[in-house]
Amino acid sequence: MDKQFKPRGEQNISNLPGLRIIPLGGIGDVTKNMYLYELGNDIVIVDCGLGFPDEAMLGIDLVIPDVSYLENKKDKIRGIVITHAHDDHIGGLPYLWQNLGEPPIYAQKLATGFIKVKFTEANLPKGKINMVGLDTELQLGAFKISFYQVSHSVPDSTGVVLETNAGRVVHQADFKIDWTPVSGQLTDVGRVAYFGDCGVDLMLIDALRSERSGYNISEKVIQPTFEKIEKEAEGKVLITTTSSNIGRIQQAINVAILSGRKVAMIGRSMENNFQVARDLGYLDVPPGLIVIPEEIKRIPDNKLMLIIAGAFGQPGSALSRAANNDHRFVTIKPKDSVVFSADPIPSTESAQHALIDKLSKIGANVYYTALTDALHVSGHAAAEELKLMVNLVRPKYLLPIGATFRQMRAFADIVCEMGWKREEVLLVDDGQVVVLNNGKVQTDGRVEVRNVYIDGLGIGDVGNVVLRDRQVMSEEGIVLVIVPVDSRTSQIVGEPDIVSRGFVFEKASEELLDQAKRGVKAALADHPDAILDWRFTRHHIEEVLQEFFYKETKRRPLILPVIVEV
């Protein structure tokens, strides 16, 4: 577990005095949000999220932030403050909390519920998970922490205000402006304006949707769409969305109540989150409405609604398994209606498309954004909503977060039109140190942050060397050359053997591999004295075969010579 703590130094840091702000994750790749605030002997962390692998991270399950910088500073960490209950803001906790010295966690009610489930699953103690309210004021070392409510796609989302003697910072993670949200939780513009009036030096702000002009429409539009689809449905209705979207789940449930359908929650994340949200009072569910998955076969299709996990087409998810006729309780039939109430993110587009195709082929009526309006609303502020928030806070400096560089750039364009100067909008990378002192914000060198990969049980044991090998093998395959050598005579014993995987179909390419064997033998014969210099021999075989195979096939498999001394 301790591998990600391999010590690595800070780079080019002049240690300017003041409040040091370091994004350890959340910039450039959107997810695994984690921001560090350091002032003298006190550190407060805001969020501790999970990331999801991109296409180059072959075989990787998850990515977590790199907390090497904190290795020798655990005793300074006064707490982890959580902005809201999404996995890219809380999902890193079970992996990192112990390594951070088990600091206290402060979160609003729903997030505490979700975190407790994660800690239970990871066998971690839950005594340091503290529930806070919107009016809570925390004094964490040199930091006075306040909260205000914002609308977002999960209840109990907040902005965080950090006050120190070096200045005041507003940390506005994911939010939007929705005057009729399903949860009823409005962005508290009055309270935001109050903090703005107090004078804010720096605002970190969610820029994910800054490319989108105008305003998002309200979540309210979605329930009528669900109702219309339900009315047309002949079979069962399946609604899929992200499992933390409690408001969307409530809307689906409302439609089930109106139409007299029973509801089953399908998929582990969906069942877990539903349970927590219901227990904590975030869902309005009449008794008798919910049935367990085992019961659904006894309910007529036209009296059944499934709220099912797998909106992005994730291969192992409940909906994907159902579509492949591989789910214990759920089968998709030709007259079923399947509603995708979530838009894919770029890396999941193909998987969602393929799943929609599969469901269409079964004959289900599939509803998705390309075809049907008002099926999904983003949880992130579009341009005009960003302008409203920035105008309320009126910070001296702005730092867009939770976004790719192009989105941060679009955000900068927006606020520069509002009168901010380019140099007052900081476009930084993960690891970039930002210092606030005396009302002035500047960058100050960087902390090295890598991706820490989770692959199966391993945390941090898969690095760039392993990923590079996977990349080569995935595209070109591998060729093994086994050379048995007599250790006394330095001569080859018998024939070199060649085995390949993922390169060519061996049965159809015998001649090619035979030629390669002869090439290896000839190459070794050229340097009889050097055979026992393994490093030379390996390198020589690699060179000879790489050239041969490239000439013959225009492919560059990974060549792996193994010399067996006998």
Added chain:
Amino acid sequence: MDKQFKPRGEQNISNLPGLRIIPLGGIGDVTKNMYLYELGNDIVIVDCGLGFPDEAMLGIDLVIPDVSYLENKKDKIRGIVITHAHDDHIGGLPYLWQNLGEPPIYAQKLATGFIKVKFTEANLPKGKINMVGLDTELQLGAFKISFYQVSHSVPDSTGVVLETNAGRVVHQADFKIDWTPVSGQLTDVGRVAYFGDCGVDLMLIDALRSERSGYNISEKVIQPTFEKIEKEAEGKVLITTTSSNIGRIQQAINVAILSGRKVAMIGRSMENNFQVARDLGYLDVPPGLIVIPEEIKRIPDNKLMLIIAGAFGQPGSALSRAANNDHRFVTIKPKDSVVFSADPIPSTESAQHALIDKLSKIGANVYYTALTDALHVSGHAAAEELKLMVNLVRPKYLLPIGATFRQMRAFADIVCEMGWKREEVLLVDDGQVVVLNNGKVQTDGRVEVRNVYIDGLGIGDVGNVVLRDRQVMSEEGIVLVIVPVDSRTSQIVGEPDIVSRGFVFEKASEELLDQAKRGVKAALADHPDAILDWRFTRHHIEEVLQEFFYKETKRRPLILPVIVEV
């Protein structure tokens, strides 16, 4: 070259009399369009396109249609008729034409130009590439072939009418309705209506954009966008689009003329297509406007426009190389403007996003659809355009093509609203045989079609076994176990050796691999008599290690035991 001709039988085909229509490619995966029309002793092929690999086709460069069905029917092929000049309709020709018995090719002017370039590069004779006009009528065996003009994103696009004594078919590949196309080439509604009046039994029709309601806007809107961007540009202007989009290239050139910028075409496909289109009279370019890439360094940035390949962020493309500071002639500077005038398809989204991010970080002003309106217009008919076309032709039966299943389904919904019955709209797969006889259309079994992969120089030598191995290795890596065995005593000589790639970082996992070695040794000791039964021994080692590694790491690497007899 002949591997894709491994004989495979037809399946479940009752050989109904009539005109047999078989899609060999173009349905489900959109690209590699190839449709076969067979009547008695005559076969006409419409289009012969390339496909592009999806994420599961690791390391594959291109995909071509499977023409096994034609192996014993080459002498019946009367010709290949080309609908338009896009690679997914002509790109398969250099790979397949010889194997099809070198039949004559019939194409409109621009397509003949593009095909000739491909044949030159592949060292193929060009004598059988025949240029036809819109008024040409071909008699190919039992088929009378006519053409009509349609608007699309490449000039000289056509619909094809096939008349036989079994019935009349309209083959409407990619098209749209645009009353002000840049090329001036309108969809010839009068001529389409004429064929409709003659009575059409079956229409194959481009359904790619059937999910989109309404009409596409006209291509004309794009030039003013380019003009506006050019006016704001301080540095050079780079415009990227698909290299066959001659109309878009013309619009970029028009803006260069208006603003006094010189133009360089960058990227091989861009340079080739530009040359052909210009030579054939499809581009209006004043002398002295174009400079060669070598010259651009002598021209001030604010007097320069580059029309550059790589709009989808393809890794080896000119724009991608320029963004990575790896292009011989092109460097991106902070004040340059880069315009993406092409929207990514699902499998290229991430690559385009990453490229935009990279360009933004350099400081370039990047323009793309999420941020700027009127940068790209689709070449495919939206719902209302489809309705117009279908109303003109009024076929008895419809068969959507060039689309995924969900899009075909959306197309069926559209025409069923217009009065067609569900059973009059055929939703088929590649390989599905469709028979037209006596005014009736029905399906009739299927021909087996696989993907034929092109990987480097190999055509068809990478199959599913190789891809499956690549998949496993890409996600979990490979573990080699080398077991030296004395062939006389059947005993292990020395220690089994374990080498891995893409699994764990070996230096950090010595203990794990040592344990695995001991496990192999113990497993072999359990069955001393069976060691020389290689099959058993290999299987036994695989089992033992798979279980061990899964327990320790929750990963399932490819285990490859190699027994070296000495």
